[in-house]
Amino acid sequence: MTENTYPETTYEETYKGYAIFIENSADRYRGGYEYTVTDGDDEIESGLVFTVEDGISEAKAFIDSL
Structure with missing residues (x-):
């Protein structure tokens, strides 16, 4: 069995009025x-990354592109 x-x-942050959430992947x-x-009620973007810092960067880049 593989160990995570x-x-x-x-991690939770508000950036330009959007909420960013980061947590461990459920995929072991x-x-x-x-x-x-x-954007409050709806999930508008999600992804899988290998570091928390990458998740923050990708989420903020997505928000900046809106």
Whole structure:
């Protein structure tokens, strides 16, 4: 069995009126972190990254592109 070696993380930030959430990926085999961007009620973007910093960068880049 593969062991997830990523530290348990929960991150939340508001950026330009959008909420960014980052947490450990539920996939034990891939690991990494899932990021989600919401506009209050709806999820408008999500992705899988290997570091929390990458998740923050990708989420902010998406928001800046709107």
